[in-house]
Each structure stands twice: as C-alpha cells, then as structure tokens.
Amino acid sequence: MRPDKSVTLLDIRFYRHYRVVHGARVATAFVLTFIMVRLVNVPEGSWPLITLVVVMGPISFLGNVVPRAFERIGGTLFGAIAGLAALRLELWSLPLMLAWCAAGIFICGYLALGKKPYQALLIGVTLSVVVGAPTGDIKTALWRSGDVILGSLLAVLFTSIWPQRAFILWRIKLADFLNTFNQLQQAALSPNLVERPRLDKPLQAMLGEVVKMRTLMEPASKETHIHKAIFEGIQTVSRNIVCTLELQMNAWWASRESHFVMLNARTLRETQQMTQQTLEALARALHDGNPKPVQRNSEALAAIAGELRLLMQARESDITEATPIHGYAWLSLELVRQLDLLSQLIARALRK
Numbered sequence: 001m002r003p004d005k006s007v008t009l010l011d012i013r014f015y016r017h018y019r020v021v022h023g024a025r026v027a028t029a030f031v032l033t034f035i036m037v038r039l040v041n042v043p044e045g046s047w048p049l050i051t052l053v054v055v056m057g058p059i060s061f062l063g064n065v066v067p068r069a070f071e072r073i074g075g076t077l078f079g080a081i082a083g084l085a086a087l088r089l090e091l092w093s094l095p096l097m098l099a100w101c102a103a104g105i106f107i108c109g110y111l112a113l114g115k116k117p118y119q120a121l122l123i124g125v126t127l128s129v130v131v132g133a134p135t136g137d138i139k140t141a142l143w144r145s146g147d148v149i150l151g152s153l154l155a156v157l158f159t160s161i162w163p164q165r166a167f168i169l170w171r172i173k174l175a176d177f178l179n180t181f182n183q184l185q186q187a188a189l190s191p192n193l194v195e196r197p198r199l200d201k202p203l204q205a206m207l208g209e210v211v212k213m214r215t216l217m218e219p220a221s222k223e224t225h226i227h228k229a230i231f232e233g234i235q236t237v238s239r240n241i242v243c244t245l246e247l248q249m250n251a252w253w254a255s256r257e258s259h260f261v262m263l264n265a266r267t268l269r270e271t272q273q274m275t276q277q278t279l280e281a282l283a284r285a286l287h288d289g290n291p292k293p294v295q296r297n298s299e300a301l302a303a304i305a306g307e308l309r310l311l312m313q314a315r316e317s318d319i320t321e322a323t324p325i326h327g328y329a330w331l332s333l334e335l336v337r338q339l340d341l342l343s344q345l346i347a348r349a350l351r352k
Helices: 009-016 018-040 046-056 062-090 094-112 117-131 138-160 166-188 200-224 228-252 256-263 266-288 292-315 319-350
Strands: none
Touching (some): 009 166, 062 117, 094 117, 117 138, 166 200, 228 319
C-alpha cells in the first residue's frame, strides 16, 4: 500500500470500530460457510466451521494475513498427514499410535512457545480432529482433513476481502495521541490557571495508548515495507515527550515568583505556540499523508531552539532565583528537539 495515502472520514469511522468490523466479518464468513456446507452436503460439515472460527478469529490486519496463511496451510497439512499416519498405525499397534500422537503433540507444544505458535496450534488441532475418527475409518479421517483445509482456505479468502490495514490504524492512533498531548499541554501550561491542574490520570491514560500502539508496528511494517526501526523511533519519542511534559509541569508550577516570570517571557510563550502548531501539523500530516507542512516547521523549530539557548544563557547569572526558569527553558528546548526528531521520522514513514 502507499504510505502517503490519505485517511478519509470513512476510514476513521471504520478503524475506530475495527473490533466491531472484525466481529461482523467473522460472523458473515461463518453464515456463508454454513450455507455452503448445507447446500453441498459436506460430510463432517462441522469441522470447516470450527476451523474457520479458530483460524480467522485472531486475525484482523492485512499485514498478518499473508504470513498467517502459509502458517495455516503448513500446520493444517502437517497435522492432517500426522493424523492419517496415526490412524494407519492404530491398525498395527495402539501403543505405537499413541507414541506417534504424543510425538506430534510434543512438536505442537514445543513450537507453540517459539516464533510460530499459530502454526503449532493448527498442527495440534488438525491432528486431534483426524485421530478422533473411528478406528481404521480412513474415509472419515480424509473428510475431516479436507474439511479442516477447506476451513483454512475459506478463512484466508474472507480475511483478504476488504482487509483492515494496521498502518492506517497506527496513523489514526498516533494522530489521536498527538492531539491529546496538545490538549493536555495547553491545559497544563495555561496562563489562565492560578493552580496546578490534576492531570496525572489523563497523562497515564495517554501513555497507555502509546504502549498499545506497539502491537501495530510489525503488521504495519509488513504492509508498507517501512523499516521497523522507524516505528520504534516514533514509539520511543512519543513516550519521551510525555515524560518531558510531566517534568515541564513541575518546573512551570515550582514557585509563584518563577511562574510569573515565565508567564511574561516572550520566548517561552512563542515556544509553546510553536509546539502547539507543530503537534497540529503532525496530526494533519498523519491524516492527509502529506509530510511537507511538517518539514517546513523544522526551520521554525530550529529558530525557537536558538532563542531558548540565549534565554538560558541570560539566566545563568542568578542560579538560585532562576533554577525553575532555567529548568523549564531546558525542558522546552528538549521538547523542541524531540518534536523535530518526531517530524523527521513521521516524514520518512509517509514518504512514497
């Protein structure tokens, strides 16, 4: 997919309720498969339905569909072959058949704790389904094997129709985070307040949303072929600016005298305004897919950073009185640096 594709209002509504959409997709696939099984009169017809739910249920994003499809097919075929072999061995020796099944389930359990737990699960499920057939009834075992494979293929088909994209949801969630951060920063550093606002819970909730975005990085990277290190960098900077804001609040409300001095400092007011504009531009860029306005903000951020350094040097003469002011100015400079880095990373993520 194109990383710079704009996010429409329909996309935003669609992805804000992606769990509902996924549930509706699974339900529709189940009903259609049930009708097909009844019309064709497929023997052992419950197994395609069971396999469909097991295989399709945990998957919602396009970035997971293709690799999971190969895991599904490989795990199903391996489990079916192992199950058919177990039924043949049962005709010779029941202990030998049990030993064979134990070895297959051992492989399933061993791989379940590795890099491909999903494939391991399907090996165990398919093996269990096939060996559950009556003793020596190869025909039933073959039908069950075919039904499980059919259910897996139908799951791939239905998941691939109008699939959800992790990269789009990641962009929407990151834009929401930036807008929320902007609102909390304005509330925390508002010149109209006389007391420090209580924002601990909103800050923790916002940080929790950042942590949740980590689950989207791997499928988003597979969908767009954007290096995962870029997503990791954006994730790290996003956490850092939340911590910086908390420290800024401490310095902003450290004492009444320093607070009034910072309220009247032109450079600090301009820094706050520039920070707000940058956050708004980043959120718009994530929705529009156009990083150019963000890149233009980099020059303004660099100019603000230079003024902040001059302000810090001017306050170094009286360390005792200016400690909160100096700390707030340094934190503002650090926030500007982090926003500039975030702008560069988002621009690279949205580049064609």
